Amino acid sequence: MLDCLVVDDSRTVRRAARRMLEARGFAVREAEDGQQALDACRAALPKLVLLDWNMPVMDGITFLRHARKEFGPDEPQIMLCTTESDFSRIVTALESGAQEYIMKPFDDEILAGKLEVLGLLPDEAA
Amino acid sequence: MSGAAFETIASLVRTRAGIVLGADKAYMLDTRLGGLMRELSLASLDALAAKLRAPGSERLAAAVTEALTTNESFFFRDGKPFEHLKRVLPRIAAARGPAQKLRIFSAACSTGQEAYSIAMVAEQLGLLPRLEVLGTDLSQEVVRRAREGVYSQFEVQRGLPVQMLVKHFKQEAGQWRVSPALRAGVRFETGNLLADLRHLGNFDVIFCRNVLIYFDAPTKSRVLSALADRLAPDGVLYLGGAETVLGLTERFTIIEGERGVYAPVVRMAAAG
Numbered sequence A: 001m002l003d004c005l006v007v008d009d010s011r012t013v014r015r016a017a018r019r020m021l022e023a024r025g026f027a028v029r030e031a032e033d034g035q036q037a038l039d040a041c042r043a044a045l046p047k048l049v050l051l052d053w054n055m056p057v058m059d060g061i062t063f064l065r066h067a068r069k070e071f072g073p074d075e076p077q078i079m080l081c082t083t084e085s086d087f088s089r090i091v092t093a094l095e096s097g098a099q100e101y102i103m104k105p106f107d108d109e110i111l112a113g114k115l116e117v118l119g120l121l122p123d124e125a126a
Numbered sequence B: 001m002s003g004a005a006f007e008t009i010a011s012l013v014r015t016r017a018g019i020v021l022g023a024d025k026a027y028m029l030d031t032r033l034g035g036l037m038r039e040l041s042l043a044s045l046d047a048l049a050a051k052l053r054a055p056g057s058e059r060l061a062a063a064v065t066e067a068l069t070t071n072e073s074f075f076f077r078d079g080k081p082f083e084h085l086k087r088v089l090p091r092i093a094a095a096r097g098p099a100q101k102l103r104i105f106s107a108a109c110s111t112g113q114e115a116y117s118i119a120m121v122a123e124q125l126g127l128l129p130r131l132e133v134l135g136t137d138l139s140q141e142v143v144r145r146a147r148e149g150v151y152s153q154f155e156v157q158r159g160l161p162v163q164m165l166v167k168h169f170k171q172e173a174g175q176w177r178v179s180p181a182l183r184a185g186v187r188f189e190t191g192n193l194l195a196d197l198r199h200l201g202n203f204d205v206i207f208c209r210n211v212l213i214y215f216d217a218p219t220k221s222r223v224l225s226a227l228a229d230r231l232a233p234d235g236v237l238y239l240g241g242a243e244t245v246l247g248l249t250e251r252f253t254i255i256e257g258e259r260g261v262y263a264p265v266v267r268m269a270a271a272g
């Protein structure tokens, strides 16, 4: 089963993301900051990490760099999901090893499109 | 709204655009035409219909038709056709002379996402300099937007991989503008698919997606046949997910193992 770790300090965002992902058959775990996310990945590597940028304790980009060093370039797939929407921010995330990027606000259609780009949607949903 | 008013408006969009408005769509007239009615200080759809029946209503008729089109589109819509194009375009390019343009028709192009997606595929293949995409649509407003090539944050996130966003778009005050390099390979014009298409010339590939669904069967047949006239014998036609040629024309055949991809049936030249 596809699984996703949703990393966001906002409970509202985590809930909304969980609802959309579960509706598409994902098993969802949650983390509130980058440090919790690292711990969760060490316990079991998810297929996908949906990653906020600005969070207390450890921010998303720091998590991303740690994760790439520790788990390699391809796994897990990491998709930023943040209000940071500046061109230079997107480039920074990609250069740090993110596969995809969602600029908030987002909805189910945007998420589905991005999952398809990542090859994480079953064919019939395409 | 009276039945007569609905009849007037429905028959107008059917004649002008081929679009069939079932009685179950009556509910949408108020929302879609509300802006136009306010602009003209018309109190009701009946008043609008009366004005449409009066002489000299050509511009109003065009505006009403435009308002009743559905313009939803997004980048790399349905994915599969663009993967297929990526495989087929090099073959077509090789079959032509190296200096020959690759002409692709984005029929009913709406706001241009399909045409620009085609250009992005050509760019990946190193074929952008040879590309000539023509997008046409009935609606002047969507053609204006397609030419402008500026998309909202929402629009550039529907189906567009972020690497393509970074590569082909420039950020401008919260919006995203298509690069001049892509735009150089793409052109837009207003045009009706029910009109004579011969002046558009011939195409190597035709995308005609999510527009036939609005037409009745005879109109679908007629448009498919006109498209067959414009397509190269080794060309490809892409239709939308809910569209087919089956039962509508003999001039296209399904390409085995693909969804929504059709090849023209090459007719033998008449003897003598």
Ligand SMILES: C[S@@+](CC[C@H](N)C(=O)[O-])C[C@H]1O[C@@H](n2cnc3c(N)ncnc32)[C@H](O)[C@@H]1O
Residues within 6 Å of the ligand: B016, B017, B018, B019, B069, B070, B071, B072, B073, B074, B077, B107, B108, B109, B110, B111, B114, B136, B137, B138, B139, B142, B191, B192, B193, B194, B208, B209, B210, B211, B214, B240
């Ligand atoms: C849903 S959009 C499809 C856009 C794009 N092809 C896609 O698949 O994403 C349908 C478009 O068809 C256009 N249209 C409807 N009737 C037409 C006609 N008779 N001739 C040309 N365009 C037409 C509408 O204006 C609208 O922009």
